[in-house]
Amino acid sequence: MRPDIVTFWHGPLDALRLLCLRSQVAMGHKVTVYSFDPLAQLPDGVGNAEAEAILPHSFAERLRPTGPDGVWRDWTTLQFSDFFRMRLMARAAGLWLDADVLLKKPVEIDPAKPYFAWERPRQLGNSVLYLPPGDPIVAAFASLIQQDELTPDWLALRHRLTFMLRKLRGYRRLSDVRVAIYGPAALTALARRAGELRYALPKKSFYAVHAEPKLFFEPRDISALTGDPDIIGFHISPKGRGNTAPVPGSLYAWAAERFGA
Template sequence: MLPDIVTFWHGSIDALRQTCLRSQVAAGHKVTVYSFDPIPGLPEGVGNAEAEAVLPHSFAEKLRPAEPDGSWRDWTMLQFSDFFRMRLMAQRAGLWLDADVLLLKGVELDPAKPYFAWERPRQLGNSVLYLPQNDPIVRAFEALMQQDELIPDWLALRHRLTFAMRRLRGKSNRLADIRVAIYGPAALTALARRADELQHALPKRSFYAVHAEPRLFFEPSDFSRYLNDPGIIGLHISPKGRGKAAPIPGSLYAWAAQRFGQRNTLSKP
């Protein structure tokens, strides 16, 4: 059986994410988006579950205070989701995929082993993530979430020095302020190395073939190499503000938007 796919979203959802969620359903997965409020426009077949029961909205205050109207600011959603996906792993909820991961085929995994891929030469991505419930990485995040300061014991020396300097200069007492991905890919990589789990990492092309170069997805090109490569399971898209833009004819995005329309599903072998 294919694993359930889970993710988190806060706010409205754009056309790109709708296309990606449809691709995940079309690949044969049960897909659930967790949120604090109902999300209008979720594709048919995508479930919507209450996020508060997984990780309370108030946890975001440990990252940074909300705006006067209560809305999140800056990087809060991204960093909150770094913790949210780990809490889902602790609850055995399924395979985490970011809402902007376009699946080209179903994801098969061994529930007893970690599942992730290299995003760049020395860093794992956490846009595609599965960890067993009692994995050391999950336990490390569970322990971190008990802290008020959210300062991990796996923090790299350069980040420790940056944080210390910011404190001395009175700029910030919150680790969350020094870098958007401080609890994301760098943390996952450090913990996977500590747990001797880097051996499980899939090659970069499995999910991150176009991640660093969004033009390969959004601009016209010969994208057949991505569709014909058996090593590519899906594509994590980095929208860079293009999520609401209409697909350009001849682009991989245009192909995906047509392929994964409301009624489209992947053909069965």
């Protein structure tokens, strides 16, 4: 089955992410971006839906309080999106792709089975994620979100000890301690507990350039990346380079030529 694609975004979209959204549409997917404010200049074929109906804006206060101006601080958006994608899974909304996932080919899933890939040797990525609504991982997040302190029961012992020590120093929230505690680390721990690691695709399926952005932004021989049939897409993680111009000879330039406006 070729699923609908869903994601969440807070703030303006940069040129790279607009390119990635165009690639998702070009591969034949219906794409919807959830946001709290209307998003301008979305590519043709990309819908914009209200995020408040999925997870209220106020939930961010349980992660990290905003400043006096109400602006989300530090990694609030990242942690909020970790919960948001699980809420979408509970609603059977579709396949989650981060807005910086560039598709090279269509994604096909079995709606009865999880869909994700290894990001690192011992860690799953959650930038590409589908879970059936009744999956144990979805249920674990549904239970967690009811807690005031948002402290998972799947934390590794070292993370529990770290949190205990930090609480003695005045930390109130687990979200103050570890930026990705609800993201890939959580997905990996829960998939292991549920016996679902066997569903994980190889790292290169989506994360061939994730750890080395230069493979995407700098000129080089890209034939191994563009010609590999096992690479479905690229999670890019631009780290501040989302509005830089593509350099000729780079994978970015190849993508811009293929999916550019």
